[in-house]
Amino acid sequence: MKPDVGIVMQGFFGTLLGDVAPHLSAEYSMGHVGIMGLMLHMTGELHDRAADVCLAENREMRALFGHAASLVEDEGLKAKLASAAAGEDASLRISVLGENNAALAALLIELQAHVEESNAPWAAGLEARIWDYLVATMERRELPFPSFG
Amino acid sequence: MEELAPRIAAYLAHRMPAASNIEVSGISRIHGGASRETFRLRARWEEGGKQVERALILRRDPVASLIETERDLEYNAYRAFHPTGLPVPEPLYLETDLEWLDRPFFVMEQIEGCAAGSAFNDDPYGAHAEKIGRQFWTHLGHIAAADPDAIGFSANMEPVAPGECWSRELEKWEKVIDEDELVPQPVARAAIRWLKRNPPPPAEKISVVHGDYRTGNFLYDGEGNIRAILDWEMCHLGDPLEDVAWASDPLWAFRQPERPGGMIARKEAFRIWEEASGMKIDPVRLRWWEIFNSLKGLAIWISAGKEYQTGANRDPVLAFSSWYCTDVHDRVLAKRLAALSKEARQ
Structure with missing residues (x-):
């Protein structure tokens, strides 16, 4: 799709802030336009990487669950982890990746709560690996925010 | 926005029986307060043979909001702190009767000639x-x-x-x-x-x-x-x-x-x-x-x-x-x- 979505969104951001907002008389409307422009700026950047981010998260969570399934003793949780680890993303549509991501995140919560209560020799290492994943994924998700300073 | 003017004027007349010829103008909605609809306005009236003009703020409950709260909490906080010298606007009227503006609201003094820094600015206050x-x-x-x-x-x-x-x-x-x-x-x-x-x-x-x-x-x-x-x-x-x-x-x-x-x-x-x-x-x-x-x-x-x-x-x-x-x-x-x-x- 040309011009690129990112370029179009950046262009709209500039037009809204530079050409539209100054001609609005109502403070309330100007505020809306400013926020909508900012979100177009974010959308332009997100559009390019959203599927990549979600796909990477899903792969990493499945790998983490595969590792955890070999450690945890709780049979019910072990089975859920093994099943999730064997899953795949059947489509690259954001809606599909997002649904899978939500299901995996729910299992991650269950696993993390379980590990926090465990004093097994593997617990500290697995807890650290879960946090490494969460910190890395929150960094990867970081939204662009233009400086207005 | 101006359709609110006669309704607000009617309300002020109800709350200020000594006032007459009340006019409300310059109503504009302030951006940002997603937990309340916030309007600034000017009210003019006659009282005791004198013309009075006051800049006011009206905060009305929205249909849905960022934060589900009771408006009387906020109003009571202004009422508690205003006499202490803490800089807060003077609260004037709290109204829960839907007859006036369809939803509960309160009215307070407008602090004019001021700015609010943006929480999302790197340097919201500059030299100050x-x-x-x-x-x-x-x-x-x-x-x-x-x-x-x-x-x-x-x-x-x-x-x-x-x-x-x-x-x-x-x-x-x-x-x-x-x-x-x-x-x-x-x-x-x-x-x-x-x-x-x-x-x-x-x-x-x-x-x-x-x-x-x-x-x-x-x-x-x-x-x-x-x-x-x-x-x-x-x-x-x-x-x-x-x-x-x-x-x-x-x-x-x-x-x-x-x-x-x-x-x-x-x-x-x-x-x-x-x-x-x-x-x-x-x-x-x-x-x-x-x-x-x-x-x-x-x-x-x-x-x-x-x-x-x-x-x-x-x-x-x-x-x-x-x-x-x-x-x-x-x-x-x-x-x-x-x-x-x-x-x-x-």
């Missing part, structure tokens, strides 16, 4: 940062030092014991996440578990907690004087360190972590607060409230996202806060909790 920062932390110290009973704040407020402040607030905001999350929230859930496993020491005393004391929620004039502390809709009784932690949360002026809210250095800010409040900041309690406040922020942003997604409220600020503020608070909490987890396992 130092001067404003000193006042900001002094005023917060005075709020903490105020006797909630003596100033009439406690009336109709739910009492709380010093050892229960933390659990009451945590329960409240956990419930918001339970009810409003659109997708599972691993970082928020980890924070809730950490907060429950590591309760803070009891509050030094029960104070007024503003609940949203931060960059963007006060007005200052051209000389850098704070003229009005606003947005008390989340006020309650509780641990004064809750406000200290919220005011210094990394979300406000995010790129300046060592100058909370883009004002003065953290160490100096806390020294000023201690001097004004007469209390000491216990680092263990403060840490708990810092983590709690990032979680409370997440709860608010999650709730805002649900309002927008369901169509209950299509104010763009709800979508923005759900995207951007969730992004920042998730990152802040993940880093902090990861470090605490590793520390606890050593």
